Amino acid sequence: RELAIYRRIAERGISVTLLTFGGEDDQRFAAHAPEIEIIPVYATTKRPKRFFPRVLKSFLLPLIFHNKFRAATILKTNQLYGGWVLVLARILFQKKLIVRCGYEFVSAARDTGATRTRLFLMRSLSMLTFSFATHAILSSRRMASHVEREYGLGRKKISVIGNSVNLARFHPSGERTNSRALFVGRLERVKNLQLIIDSARVADIGVDIVGDGRDRDTLERYAKQQEVDCLFHGIVKNEDLPVLLNRCLVFVMVSVSEWLPKALIEAMACGCIVIGSDAPGIRELLIDKENGLLVQPSVKMLGKALMDVRDDPTRHDQLGKNARAFVEREFNLESLVEREINLYESL
DSSP states (O other), X not given: OOSHHHHHHHHXXXXXXXXXXXXXXXXXXXXXXXXXXXXXXXXXXXXXXXXXXXXXXXXXXXXXTHHHHXXXXXXXXXXXXXXXXXXXXXXXXXXXXXXXXXXXXXXXXXXXXXOHHHHHHHHHHHHHHHHTOSEEEESOHHHHHHHHHHHOOOGGGEEEOOOXXXXXXXXXXXXXXXXXXXXXXXXXXXXXXXXXXXXXXHHTOOEEEEOOOTTHHHHHHHHHHTTOOEEEEEOOOGGGHHHHHHHOSEEEEOOSOOSSOHHHHHHHHTTOOXXXXXXXXXXXXXXXXXXXXXXXXSHHHHHHHXXXXXXXXXXXXXXXXXXXXXXXXXXXXXXXHHHHHHHHHHO
């Protein structure tokens, strides 16, 4: 999924080198993306096992791979974590730096219960990286406003380019074959999964949960205690998700907060009937009763929405069709690639 936009950019004649923080295992991606040069930094050098020695060694990467950094026209970090490597390379080789963020680093960590010390370090890293950015690519207008306000990056240095979806892979395919709700994502507190389990019990509907995380064991025990028909599938490959999405009766995401949830967009691309919480990051995607259903995050409201869809799914079919049309319009890979290439050329 993350490689798709770079493959398209390379197909347009732009040379793309992807420097990864992995080892030899990352070289397996070369078969999936022959257009891109993939260089795992620890394929030829030993990766320190401990965190701090690993961070210290990362400061040497611009020197170890100086020929690659020097040859580049533009440097781009695909996330803030590890972005200090690109900041150092920008200083050493006087290159232009694009900082790309799919979600807000500090707020996401706060939502998952990060300590004050960790939040301070993450905010400091964000401030450092954005202060050296020539330009930032952010996934949503909400995030653009946040970065402009919190880190002082001028609006002229920000482009809003959302996460793309492989519309050829994620598309509607026939009749819905079960009467179950589906969730895809990390199994953590911010995702509000206990609310889904409680609401499923009220609506007398089964739930499929795809993903993993620190709360999985707790949630499995809770679902069993509540006697809810809840199946935990663990991590499912991205290419296998469309089968589950096209099979489910309804897709549910009732997080406390999101930025630009890829799982939700992929469900909409498959024409799913989608129920989402009226929360930041979700309400930017769902228009109530037009391309999905927005609910207040309570057992009463979510349970009622689940029962409404369960009892008369045909009445809600148009929501799925509208959701697909919305994704085709807003998250088409080709149009996003065009905008990113235009940005490269302007820089």
